[in-house]
Amino acid sequence: MxxxxxxxxxxxxxxxxxxxxxxxxxxxxxxxxxxxxxxxQRRAAYKKASKNLPLPPGPKQWPIVGNLPELLRCKPTFRWVHGFMKEMNTEIACFRVGNTHIIPVLCPEIAREIYKKQDAVFSTRPFTMGTHEISGGYQTTAFVPYNDQWKKMKKMLISEVVSPARLKWLHDKRAAEGDNLVFYVHNQYKANKSVDLRLVTRHYSTNVVRKMFFGTRNFGKGMPDGGPGPEEIEHVDALFIFIKYLYAFCVSDYLPFLVGLDLDGQEKLVKYANSVIRKYQNPIIDERIKQWKSGQRHHMDDILDVFITLKDPSGKPFLTDDEIRYQLAELMAASVDNPSNAVEWAMAEMINNPELMKKAQEEIDRVVGKDRLVQESDIGELNYVKSCAREAYRLHPMSPFNVPHMSVQDTTVAGYYIPKGSHAVVSRYGLGRNPKVWDDPLKYDPERHMNDGDVSLLENDLRFISFSTGRRGCIAGVLGTYMTIMLLARLVQCFDWTPPPNGVDLNEAADELTPATPLTAFAKPRLAPHLYPTSA
Incomplete structure (x- = not known):
């Protein structure tokens, strides 16, 4: 009408x-x-700017609202998008909601054009309800637009969080969590219990980050067996709720005047998760700031201390209290999903195929021996273990799409017109399973990554995405590698694994890419008894 x-x-x-x-x-x-x-006006602007180039192919659009009805009806949206692109046999597409063009990409060559050749054009992030929540109105780094605030915070993180010197300073905290991991799993064996490997991988990853940021693994008392208490469980659950819905095609992200109506139910979930994260983190931060200001604390022990004591050239605090709170929340959300998901999937595939597990154990026995536990210093020589993790990143990404990159001007990609303000979303799922790039792409095959040199979890050619690339890529690839490989290597080195009676479920969940059923298995020690820690 x-x-x-x-x-x-x-x-x-x-x-x-x-x-x-x-x-x-x-x-x-x-x-x-x-x-x-x-x-x-939108149509007139398109005719003026497009120079007669077409938009990428896409589904039929409704007047004014574009593909809004499908966005509300076809859940989960990422499966609808990938299904449409498969049906159309295209590696780049265009879906429009209101005035926003969403450009999903499945091809490494096109991804390189966006992330490398046109890095400056796609350098910013869109404003969304979720990113506004976690960043406190865009005071942080990963999810914020390209501006001076982003430059300030990124420079600080590179020098003060992920620099080689800082990672070395924090080594013992990561090592302590590797020991606690073994302690906890060994206790499940002694209690004749199966091991919930989703709980193990997620809480190990979060424990590492908590220890580096706040100097503690537990917000509460924890558990005597080294496992998480109710506070840590609530915190981790909130982190993964937030991660799931941060960029899940929320309607109000494309039609901001609908914010508050919560038509798809995502706003409530994001706000709840964000409130839980802050409930546990902010009191620690506020108390620590108070201690430094009052002179009660003088010694730096963790990243929170580093953030509080940073000074600008005039001697004033480099970060405001709010910047500290929001940046630590964002870092927590950005650090825990990739390692935990990759290792849960790698363990599922390897338990399902014992020959793969045996090869990984043989490599660790050859490189490390059986008279000590694997350490970060061994990672360089564990190429097969790294290949197992790398293959999990390829085949089983945590999220279907990478964080959106928004175009700051009209441009052309792969011969198509891309309007200013478009959201380019490179598909982690599509890149890693692209049959033009990977032979037998649905097969878990670590051997495909073995070569004559060192195996890396990074993938600079964007044949899949582990830690991304470009100016908006992940700056913590080294830390992510440490966390992923130490988690996987300790589980493989220290225990033999038996699947549950009903076997390993390798199906994906309906609405996300995690295993449909959390992976459980029975662990049996394979090293000398004295190598297993006796306390957390």
Whole structure:
């Protein structure tokens, strides 16, 4: 229905109704007219800027709202998007919601064009409800637009969090969590319990980050067997809820005037998760800031101390209290998903195929021996173990799409017109399973990554995504490698694994890419008894 027809109908309707109804009808008419004008302006702008190049192929779009109905109806959205692209046999597409063009990409060559050749054009991030929540109004790094604040925070993180000197300073905290991992799993064996490897991988990853940031593994008392207490479980669950819905095609991210209506239920979940994260982290931060300001604390022990004591050239605090709170929350959310998901999937594939597990154990026995536990210093020589993790990153990414990159100007990609403000979303799922790039792409095959040199979890050619690349890529690839390989290597080195009676479920969950059923298995020690830690 166009604006003229809508106005005629509403005028007829208002002649036989109350004054209040007439006002509502007139307001609706004005809204329809305004939106229609905006749609005409959008089309005119496209004709002017596109230079007759087409947009990438996409589904049929409704007037004004584009693919909004499908976004609300076809859940999970990422499976609908990938299904459509497979049906259309295209590696780049265009879905429009309101005035926003969403450009999913499945091809490494096109991904390199966006992340490398046109890195400056796609250098910023879109404003979304979730990123506004976690960043405190864009005071942080990973999820914020490209601006001076981003430059300030990124420079600080590179020098103060992930530099070689800082990672060396924090080594013992990571090592302590590797020992606690073995302690906990060994206790499950002694109690004749199966091991929930989703719980193990997620809590190890979060424990490492908590220890580096806050100097503690537990927000509460923890458990005597080294496992998480109720506080840590609530915190980790909230982190993964937030990660799941941060960029999950929330309707109000594309139509901001709908914020608050929560048409797809995502806003409530994101706000809840964010509140839980802050419930546990902010009191520690606030108390530590108070201790430094009062002179009660003088010694730096963790990243929180580093953030509080940083000074600018004039001697004033480099970070505000809010910047500290929000940056640590963002870092926590950005650090824990990749290692835990990759190792849960790698363990599932290796337990399901014992020959792969045997090869990994033989490599660790050859490089490390059986009279000590594997350490970070061994990682360089554990190429098969790294290949197992690398293959999990390829075949089983944590999220279907990488964090969106938004174009700051009109541009051309793969011969298609990409309007300013488009959200380019490179598919982790599609890259790693692209049959033009990978032979037998659905097979878990670590051997495909073995070569004559050192195996790395990084993938600079974007045949899959582990830690991304470019100016908006992950700056913590080394830390992510340490966390991933130490987690996988300790589980493989210290224990033999038996699947549960019903076997290993290698199916994906319906609405995300994690295993449909959390991986459980029985662990049996394979090293001398004295090598297993006796306390957390």
């Amino acid at each position: 166009n604006a003229t027809n809508a106005t005629s109908l509403l005028t007829t309707f208002s002649s036989s109704t109350s004054p209040t109804t007439t006002v509502i009808a007139l307001a609706a008419t004005l809204l329809i007219a305004a939106v229609s004008i905006l749609e005409l």
